[in-house]
Amino acid sequence: MSSPAPWPALRVTYFVTASNSADLDARVESLLLEQTVELPRKALRDPFVLENIVGRLVSVEALDAPRHRVVIDFPIIATADDPAQFLNVLFGNSSIQEHVQLADIELPTDWPGRRNALPGPQFGTAGIRKIVGVPERALTSTALKPIGLSTEQIAFLCGLFARAGIDIIKDDHGLANHSFHPFQDRVRACQKAVREANRASGRQTIYAPNLIGTPTAVLEQLKFAQEEGVGAVMVAPMLLGMPFMAEIVAKHAKVPILGHPSFGGATRILPELLYGKLFPLYGADATIFANFGGRFSYSKETCGKLARALTQPAIPGLIPTLPMPAGGIKYQQVADVLSFYGREVILLIGGGLYEAGEDAALRARAEEFVRHVADFAPL
Amino acid sequence: MSSPAPWPALRVTYFVTASNSADLDARVESLLLEQTVELPRKALRDPFVLENIVGRLVSVEALDAPRHRVVIDFPIIATADDPAQFLNVLFGNSSIQEHVQLADIELPTDWPGRRNALPGPQFGTAGIRKIVGVPERALTSTALKPIGLSTEQIAFLCGLFARAGIDIIKDDHGLANHSFHPFQDRVRACQKAVREANRASGRQTIYAPNLIGTPTAVLEQLKFAQEEGVGAVMVAPMLLGMPFMAEIVAKHAKVPILGHPSFGGATRILPELLYGKLFPLYGADATIFANFGGRFSYSKETCGKLARALTQPAIPGLIPTLPMPAGGIKYQQVADVLSFYGREVILLIGGGLYEAGEDAALRARAEEFVRHVADFAPL
Numbered sequence: 199m200s201s202p203a204p205w206p207a208l209r210v211t212y213f214v215t216a217s218n219s220a221d222l223d224a225r226v227e228s229l230l231l232e233q234t235v236e237l238p239r240k241a242l243r244d245p246f247v248l249e250n251i252v253g254r255l256v257s258v259e260a261l262d263a264p265r266h267r268v269v270i271d272f273p274i275i276a277t278a279d280d281p282a283q284f285l286n287v288l289f290g291n292s293s294i295q296e297h298v299q300l301a302d303i304e305l306p307t308d309w310p311g312r313r314n315a316l317p318g319p320q321f322g323t324a325g326i327r328k329i330v331g332v333p334e335r336a337l338t339s340t341a342l343k344p345i346g347l348s349t350e351q352i353a354f355l356c357g358l359f360a361r362a363g364i365d366i367i368k369d370d371h372g373l374a375n376h377s378f379h380p381f382q383d384r385v386r387a388c389q390k391a392v393r394e395a396n397r398a399s400g401r402q403t404i405y406a407p408n409l410i411g412t413p414t415a416v417l418e419q420l421k422f423a424q425e426e427g428v429g430a431v432m433v434a435p436m437l438l439g440m441p442f443m444a445e446i447v448a449k450h451a452k453v454p455i456l457g458h459p460s461f462g463g464a465t466r467i468l469p470e471l472l473y474g475k476l477f478p479l480y481g482a483d484a485t486i487f488a489n490f491g492g493r494f495s496y497s498k499e500t501c502g503k504l505a506r507a508l509t510q511p512a513i514p515g516l517i518p519t520l521p522m523p524a525g526g527i528k529y530q531q532v533a534d535v536l537s538f539y540g541r542e543v544i545l546l547i548g549g550g551l552y553e554a555g556e557d558a559a560l561r562a563r564a565e566e567f568v569r570h571v572a573d574f575a576p577l
Numbered sequence: 578m579s580s581p582a583p584w585p586a587l588r589v590t591y592f593v594t595a596s597n598s599a600d601l602d603a604r605v606e607s608l609l610l611e612q613t614v615e616l617p618r619k620a621l622r623d624p625f626v627l628e629n630i631v632g633r634l635v636s637v638e639a640l641d642a643p644r645h646r647v648v649i650d651f652p653i654i655a656t657a658d659d660p661a662q663f664l665n666v667l668f669g670n671s672s673i674q675e676h677v678q679l680a681d682i683e684l685p686t687d688w689p690g691r692r693n694a695l696p697g698p699q700f701g702t703a704g705i706r707k708i709v710g711v712p713e714r715a716l717t718s719t720a721l722k723p724i725g726l727s728t729e730q731i732a733f734l735c736g737l738f739a740r741a742g743i744d745i746i747k748d749d750h751g752l753a754n755h756s757f758h759p760f761q762d763r764v765r766a767c768q769k770a771v772r773e774a775n776r777a778s779g780r781q782t783i784y785a786p787n788l789i790g791t792p793t794a795v796l797e798q799l800k801f802a803q804e805e806g807v808g809a810v811m812v813a814p815m816l817l818g819m820p821f822m823a824e825i826v827a828k829h830a831k832v833p834i835l836g837h838p839s840f841g842g843a844t845r846i847l848p849e850l851l852y853g854k855l856f857p858l859y860g861a862d863a864t865i866f867a868n869f870g871g872r873f874s875y876s877k878e879t880c881g882k883l884a885r886a887l888t889q890p891a892i893p894g895l896i897p898t899l900p901m902p903a904g905g906i907k908y909q910q911v912a913d914v915l916s917f918y919g920r921e922v923i924l925l926i927g928g929g930l931y932e933a934g935e936d937a938a939l940r941a942r943a944e945e946f947v948r949h950v951a952d953f954a955p956l
Binding site for chain 2: 564
């Protein structure tokens with residue numbers, strides 16, 4: 199194990215599956231490196247990086263076989279006090295490794311940049327209780343649905359629930375800016391229904407609309423909803439982006455945020471769909487993915503399907519884009535990899551070059567990589 | 578099976594695990610409903626919704642046991658032509674169900690709103706090849722790393738790789754706006770290195786910086802990078818939010834986008850961490866999650882840990898927030914659920930109320946729900 203970390207550390211617990219100790223050692227070493235430097239240890243030559251960026255192993259403990267609890271300290275400085283980079287350090291590339299599960303975190307006590315990265319809730323339990331006027335008992339909530347009702351029907355339900363005494367009436371997470379119930383009409387009508395019910399009952403029921411769309415759309419929705427006086431808003435951070443939720447909270451929200459779990463299990467999308475179709479549909483011109491035979495777990499068949507989905511899009515109107523296989527390709531394997539993917543590809547080799555050494559050696563290997571590719575398919 | 582869809586359909590293929598035909602039927606019915614109306618069929622009374630919003634089963638086919646290929650048509654109108662809502666329809670709540678895997682999609686041929694939802698790549702293979710001046714052979718790429726080098730060291734590597742003839746030199750996805758290599762300094766220095774190498778070599782090597790952070794930070798980075806003349810940019814859409822990438826492409830990017838897979842396997846985060854700690858750290862005041870015993874797969878133990886993480890945050894400086902268990906709670910179970918969670922909770926019941934019927938019946942059940950909660954813990 200490494201010596202105790204000399205810097206403020208983000209302590210992360212992973213569950214790592216390994217059937218023997220050699221596998222376990224390799225997977226622990228991979229975790230120590232993958233989340234920050236993403237290079238093999240022998241390619242790390244800068245003393246500052248070795249001391250201050252690479253993770254340090256705290257403990258390894260056997261759980262129910264073949265699982266192990268692995269605790270690692272990462273330098274908080276690696277997060278750049280940024281909400282997106284914080285996730286990279288926690289579970290960026292390792293999230294793609296099937297044998298790893300992210301289990302827990304502990305933040306460092308001395309982290310001046312924490313508020314920049316992670317705003318934390320601004321209202322919390324006490325704030326929500328105050329807004330709905332319920333100091334002690336459990337709170338009640340229901341959802342307005344389904345998609346496809348008219349604005350009037352939705353507002354009618356909202357009034358009904360408010361008169362019934364529900365504390366928090368939220369949009370279903372599937373209520374977007376649909377033509378049947380456009381966001382602004384819906385918010386105005388639901389707020390009116392809640393106001394009227396509260397006036398009659400003396401309660402403080404609130405309506406929480408679902409914010410959904412691109413950042414521009416969501417911020418417009420939030421502004422409108424707050425002007426209408428909503429008591430809270432709902433956001434699905436895995437859908438909209440966790441860093442975006444952090445920005446909403448830090449800069450824009452004046453009401454409590456209800457977090458929704460939608461899209462929380464996105465890994466159960468086949469890689470050939472997530473990377474091969476969804477990434478280009480959302481606009482990627484080239485898509486990086488884990489090549490077969492490297493340190494990730496995709497099969498050759500999966501990579502082939504994924505690459506074909508990018509280069510020969512089956513979706514009409516989608517232009518061809520470039521696969522960028524990566525993650526452990528060696529420069530010596532260029533011909534093999536090209537035989538597999540053909541020439542419509544960007545070969546991405548990182549560690550396989552850096553392992554060569556510094557400056558002259560690195561330059562020579564990079565040139566060799568370039569030459570291998572040129573030789574394989576001369577112009 | 579349903580009759581063929583009378584509307585433009587988003588055709589979605591799921592792999593569904595089920596050990597017998599009753600399970601399979603139940604899981605297929607759940608998929609048909611979960612992605613749009615999120616209500617039991619018997620709670621659907623509006624004829625427009627039944628005809629035009631609920632999914633229609635296209636086919637079920639046995640794969641390797643116990644997996645089945647289930648193909649469903651969803652009305653494209655349910656996506657509201659919105660990139661976030663599109664993901665909701667594809668794999669919103671169902672992503673949290675362990676027996677379901679999202680396998681494939683087909684877009685409708687007649688979908689006028691498609692460009693609003695999904696911009697698609699703007700440059701593609703041809704655009705990238707033109708920018709790097711390589712019409713035919715495979716392209717080469719490497720990454721600048723590790724985090725923690727100085728700006729000068731990173732720029733030196735960039736120049737080295739450019740002189741070696743690499744086509745695309747990208748930032749490592751972990752290079753954020755770190756103090757060691759601030760974004761603007763790094764982009765300026767790397768662009769200079771690439772320009773000088775290209776001037777000497779006659780090549781068209783490009784540098785692609787990593788855009789990372791909240792939407793505001795990312796758009797500032799993009800603007801700066803484009804003004805400096807970068808040839809492409811890299812984005813990790815699962816980290817930043819898929820809808821945000823769509824907006825970047827549709828409104829802001831003038832260069833190709835390289836999509837990075839970081840955070841792509843986020844489901845392998847334990848629920849008690851993702852929902853219990855990360856959602857509040859990113860600012861949620863109340864967090865909705867799948868209650869035990871409902872239609873999702875979390876155990877009572879997981880839900881207990883998750884709720885405790887929210888109500889009694891172990892992370893210093895984090896204020897208590899409210900768990901919102903949901904997903905199949907019946908109004909009759911209120912006392913049981915409250916016995917488990919205590920009063921620091923928002924009980925979210927949707928379908929369990931709607932099942933009562935319309936108007937008067939719904940109102941009566943909502944009132945009963947409210948009464949059950951009040952009775953359990955009177956003020």
